[in-house]
Amino acid sequence: MRNAALSRKMTLLVLQDANHSVRQIQVSKPLVIAVPLAALLSISGLIVSLQAYSGHTVASLEQELQSNNMQLEAIVTDKDEAIKRLQAQIITLSAESKSMKNKVQKVSEMEKELQQIISKFGTSKALSSSSTPEDTAQVGGEFIAVHDVNTASRLAYDTQDDFAEMSELINTMLNKVPGMVDQAEHIEQSLSGTPSLWPTLSRSITSSFGYRSDPFTKKSAFHAGVDISGEIGDPIYSAAAGTVLQADHSPARGNFIIIKHPNGLQTWYMHLSQISVSVNDKVTKGEVIGRLGTTGRSTGPHLHFQVLKQNQPIDPLPYLTQD
Numbered sequence: 302m303r304n305a306a307l308s309r310k311m312t313l314l315v316l317q318d319a320n321h322s323v324r325q326i327q328v329s330k331p332l333v334i335a336v337p338l339a340a341l342l343s344i345s346g347l348i349v350s351l352q353a354y355s356g357h358t359v360a361s362l363e364q365e366l367q368s369n370n371m372q373l374e375a376i377v378t379d380k381d382e383a384i385k386r387l388q389a390q391i392i393t394l395s396a397e398s399k400s401m402k403n404k405v406q407k408v409s410e411m412e413k414e415l416q417q418i419i420s421k422f423g424t425s426k427a428l429s430s431s432s433t434p435e436d437t438a439q440v441g442g443e444f445i446a447v448h449d450v451n452t453a454s455r456l457a458y459d460t461q462d463d464f465a466e467m468s469e470l471i472n473t474m475l476n477k478v479p480g481m482v483d484q485a486e487h488i489e490q491s492l493s494g495t496p497s498l499w500p501t502l503s504r505s506i507t508s509s510f511g512y513r514s515d516p517f518t519k520k521s522a523f524h525a526g527v528d529i530s531g532e533i534g535d536p537i538y539s540a541a542a543g544t545v546l547q548a549d550h551s552p553a554r555g556n557f558i559i560i561k562h563p564n565g566l567q568t569w570y571m572h573l574s575q576i577s578v579s580v581n582d583k584v585t586k587g588e589v590i591g592r593l594g595t596t597g598r599s600t601g602p603h604l605h606f607q608v609l610k611q612n613q614p615i616d617p618l619p620y621l622t623q624d
Contacts, residue, residue: 391460398463405467412474493586494563496540496620500570500606501593503531507603510616516600525614526569526607533574533602535593540568540606540621545582545590554605555597558590568617569607572599 310327508516508528515522543562550556556573574594584590595602608617 395460395463398460398467402463402467405470408474409470412477493542494566496562496566496568496608496617498538498540498586499621500538500540500568501529501531501604502535503529505530510614510618517598526571526605527617528603528605530601530603531593533592533594536589537570537573537591537593537604539584539586539588539590540608541566542586543568543584545578545580545584548576548578548580548582551597553598555599556591556594557597560584560590565611567609567612569605569609571605571607572597572603 310329312325312327506527507530508524510527511524512521513524514520537558539560541560541562543560543566545558546561546567547557547559554571556576557569557571558573558576558578560568560570562568570591572594573591574596575592576590577592578584578590593602593604599605606617608615608620
């Protein structure tokens with residue numbers, strides 16, 4: 302039994318140095334085997350734990366990285382969509398600015414035509430035309446597609462410049478056009494109120510303005526207008542726009558109409574067979590105001606047409622020959 306017990310033990314010799322004796326330590330074989338095995342198992346368990354922890358950490362990092370990547374992709378996608386929307390809006394805005402610029406140019410051209418009309422008919426002073434945008438019919442340059450932010454930025458700046466230019470043009474026209482409109486209205490009133498339209502279908506003058514032999518007394522007398530022959534019932538036209546002062550009958554004038562015009566002018570229409578207007582009526586140039594006849598002091602169908610300026614009779618022919 303003793304020998305069996307000794308066989309399950311192992312002797313360890315401890316050598317310190319030459320001055321000390323050798324020490325012997327007896328330990329059992331299972332203990333000698335168990336200690337390294339336990340150490341090995343502890344190390345293995347530590348390694349396994351470290352591997353599990355590192356695996357879990359790596360998985361967490363990969364998941365977080367994937368989430369960050371998805372967020373970044375969403376942000377990039379949103380930015381791309383925003384850039385596309387911005388580019389589309391800039392392109393639309395640029396097209397609108399070009400359309401508005403064309404309209405402003407047309408208004409400027411109309412302003413020039415209005416000024417030419419004012420100048421043609423001799424107003425006191427024609428306004429100078431405002432600056433106009435460049436001729437859009439003469440354009441050129443290479444084609445550059447709008448597909449990046451830099452191009453969109455340049456287009457945005459160009460559009461901003463276009464709107465600034467149009468704003469300046471519009472402000473200039475807003476300052477000038479009202480005065481030109483007033484001048485044009487004054488011209489229109491002057492033109493429409495100037496007795497230049499022949500008042501009859503016929504242009505056959507049977508008696509001129511000035512001194513003549515009176516058809517009834519055969520004595521020299523002053524004729525304050527012109528006599529224009531025609532057929533009874535022919536239309537009588539207002540030679541200019543104005544306001545009816547009188548529409549009446551007298552023994553000498555027969556049925557007659559007097560119309561007041563701007564600039565101190567009046568037109569008289571005598572010997573009518575019919576009157577178609579009333580006092581205070583506003584008449585336009587060329588409007589039918591009555592019918593030709595031979596009423597009053599008349600020897601036959603005709604219109605006595607007379608023009609007064611500042612209440613003084615003047616020769617109507619210089620006015621009538623303008624049309």
